[in-house]
Amino acid sequence: MPAALDDAPAASFKQRVAAALANPDLKIAIDRTTRTARQKREAAVADWPGFAPARDLGRRIKDHVIENLDHYLVEFERNAAASGAKVHYAATASEACDIVIDICRKTKGHTVTRSKSMLGEEIGLPHALDDAGLNRVETDLAEHIVQLAHDRPSHIIWPALHHKREDIAALFREHHHTPPNSDDVGAMVASARRELRPSFLGADIGISGANFLIADSGAVCTVTNEGNAELTTTIPRVHIVTAGIEKLVPGLSHAFVLLRLLVRSATGSDITQYTTFHCGPKQQGDRDGPDEFHIVLVDNGRTRMIREGIKEMLRCLRCGACMNHCVVFNEIGGHAYGGVYPGPMGAAMTPVFDGLKASRDLPSACTLNGRCQEVCPVDIPLPTMLRGWREKSWAQGLEPQVQRRFLGLWAFAASRPSLYRFGTGLAVKALRLLGRGGWISNLPLASGWTRYRDFPKPAARTFWQEFDAQDRKREQ
Amino acid sequence: MSVRDDILTAIRQSLGAPAKPPGAISAESTALAAESAQSRPELPHADLVEAFAARLTSVKVVGASVDRIARIEDAPAAVARYCKTHGLGLALALQPDPALAALDWNGFELHAAISGDEAIAVAKARWAIAETGTFVFHSGPASPVLLSYLPMHHLCIIEADRILGHLEDYAIAEAGAAPPRNVNFITGASGTSDIEGRLVRGAHGPAFLHGIIVDPGLSEPKSS
Incomplete structure (x- = not known):
């Protein structure tokens, strides 16, 4: 199953958005998944009276870890090493990939099975494994679809969300040895099971991510519904974990609090089918398990997030609730964001990974409706962060000249009340001339707005005109 | 540096x-x-066995069924009942646990090594958790990890006094013990919602999970 990855989209954010909006299938595909996700999450939260206090506790557990991150990193390293794990550190994405490739070479691995990991996507590991000539097999069903389609994940929980089932059936018919005989989802899943089983059994190296790193035992926790993580990490000779340093928790009990929040927010279940704690390589007498167990702890911008004033981002459990509930994500999908992480959490983090200059459109593509923070299981102040990036972008002079000029003009008028009132008075009169029955259906200079919806016709007088009139009436 | x-x-x-x-x-x-x-979430019953059984058969747990027996010696009969209901043969992978090996498996075709397309595996769980309907396995010489992931039908035996209330109770029960290579929390059959968010069973792991609770408080075996 050779797989060449398409390169990241080169077009601008506006071009990517235009392409996404022009694709009618994409909107159908997004809605089919996110609507279910929102309904299931809502039901799960309603079913648990303890959700609000648990959310508050989860936030404080993550903040406690962030404030003492160096302490827990050292504690985790000590306990992991004692369990027989080999712990590696990587400051950047390329360092992390180099470490993984180096382990693959030293252990003479050829076939590498991978269990879905967002950190792996973040550091570009799929690409690096392909470039190193390794036979990479994605085992998560959605990642398998993405690999066959030669495209990129578009959601952090449902990476193949942008594909309709009809397209996936066609893809499986083209690539699977014993393809499904219908577009039935069950038949497709069975086909993927048949197709991937030999790869699981024949792999030399298994690579997983981590949902939690348990400091007091050195164990790595993975959370899946398919069971692919355990088949990936138990059968091969070598198991490599790549994990962001923010995944640390003090102990098992803390992990359980966060697990309840994570799963309900992600899929609406109370727990995933498979929650596994991996601790070191095969032990004496064990019937299965790898001979070598490596953990690559990755910074890649996390300490920079603390410096940039968005350390709350390190609370993120990667549940995807923010994007499921985002009005912008639900229109444009994940690929338009251009980064590894889409949606609100992606818009908040991508400037750290790709630089603000390249990603300044993302924090602006937000209505600031606050829904993402409301549904976030650890209360990350995403709207505040996105506003912060907008301010930084302005302060660094990254906004386009036209926008800067118009804002300058507005600021000039706004700091001169009489000029401002005169100007708005004129504007209201002009707008009312364009209105028909309470609405303006064609607005010069704003046809982009009125093409899809009418603009409300303003009231006869401005607020200040009305205020002055009432004031005069009262004095009489 | x-x-x-x-x-x-x-x-x-x-x-x-x-x-x-x-x-x-x-x-x-x-x-x-x-x-x-x-x-933490409230349990549906004060009695942990009842709470666990209720949870396991609720819509919250994917693809699970439950049977109760009074003594571990009744386990082979319970397994045979399950196989008959599902039209399965009596060839299965049995966890190499001494307590299971000591039972009378007359009529079954047993093997310890699990194959890539195993139909049935029978294993004794170390703990169960009522809150979530979870079976907990520790890897070890008598408990291979793959028994839980390769078969199509996963049959888990649990003794009533090993059923815990909440997830945290597991942390308390095992506090201070040296961790095994794998601690596997298993809640229902394997599933995926990767295609349009629709849940389908048997993605890579088992499509069926059957719990057999050994409850000495029970005089007559009954199925639910």
């Missing part, structure tokens, strides 16, 4: 505050862990 030291230094410098003494960190962490008792 090594990458490790660079990262540790960068963390401390970025936080802009001195490191707290380990004793203070540990006290905070203990207090946070204790607080979870206030928010």
Whole structure:
């Protein structure tokens, strides 16, 4: 199953958005998944009276870890090493990939099975494994679809969300040895099971991510519904974990609090089918398990997030609730964001990974409706962060000249009340001339707005005109 | 400096505050862990066996069924019942646990090594958790991990006194013990919602999970 990855989209954010909006299938595909996700999450939260206090506790557990991150990193390293794990550190994405490739070479691995990991996507590991000539097999069903389609994940929980089932059936018919005989989802899943089983059994190296790193035992926790993580990490000779340093928790009990929040927010279940704690390589007498167990702890911008004033981002459990509930994500999908992480959490983090200059459109593509923070299981102040990036972008002079000029003009008028009132008075009169029955259906200079919806016709007088009139009436 | 030291230094410098003494960190962490008792979900029954059985057969757990027996010696009969109901043969992978090996498996075709397309595996779980309907396995010489992941039908035997209330009770029960290579929390059959968010069973792991509760409080075996 050779797989060449398409390169990241080169077009601008506006071009990517235009392409996404022009694709009618994409909107159908997004809605089919996110609507279910929102309904299931809502039901799960309603079913648990303890959700609000648990959310508050989860936030404080993550903040406690962030404030003492160096302490827990050292504690985790000590306990992991004692369990027989080999712990590696990587400051950047390329360092992390180099470490993984180096382990693959030293252990003479050829076939590498991978269990879905967002950190792996973040550091570009799929690409690096392909470039190193390794036979990479994605085992998560959605990642398998993405690999066959030669495209990129578009959601952090449902990476193949942008594909309709009809397209996936066609893809499986083209690539699977014993393809499904219908577009039935069950038949497709069975086909993927048949197709991937030999790869699981024949792999030399298994690579997983981590949902939690348990400091007091050195164990790595993975959370899946398919069971692919355990088949990936138990059968091969070598198991490599790549994990962001923010995944640390003090102990098992803390992990359980966060697990309840994570799963309900992600899929609406109370727990995933498979929650596994991996601790070191095969032990004496064990019937299965790898001979070598490596953990690559990755910074890649996390300490920079603390410096940039968005350390709350390190609370993120990667549940995807923010994007499921985002009005912008639900229109444009994940690929338009251009980064590894889409949606609100992606818009908040991508400037750290790709630089603000390249990603300044993302924090602006937000209505600031606050829904993402409301549904976030650890209360990350995403709207505040996105506003912060907008301010930084302005302060660094990254906004386009036209926008800067118009804002300058507005600021000039706004700091001169009489000029401002005169100007708005004129504007209201002009707008009312364009209105028909309470609405303006064609607005010069704003046809982009009125093409899809009418603009409300303003009231006869401005607020200040009305205020002055009432004031005069009262004095009489 | 090594990458490790660079990262540790960068963390401390970025936080802009001195490191707290380990004793203070540990006290905070203990207090946070204790607080979870206030928010954890309520169990449907005060009786843990009832709560676990109810949970396992609820819509919350994917593809699971349950049977209850009074003595572990009744386990082979319960397994045979399950196989008959599902039209399965009596060839299965049996967990190499001494307690299971000691039972009378007359009529079955047993093997310890699990194959890539195993139909049935029978294993005794170390713990169960009523809150979530979870079976907990520890890997070890008598408990291979793959027994839980390769078969199509996963049959889990659990003794009533090994059923815990909440997830945290597992942490308490195993506190201080040396961890095995794998602790596997298994809640229902394998599933995926990767295609249009629709749930389908048997993605890579088992499509069926059957719990057999050994409850000495039970005089007559019954099925549900």
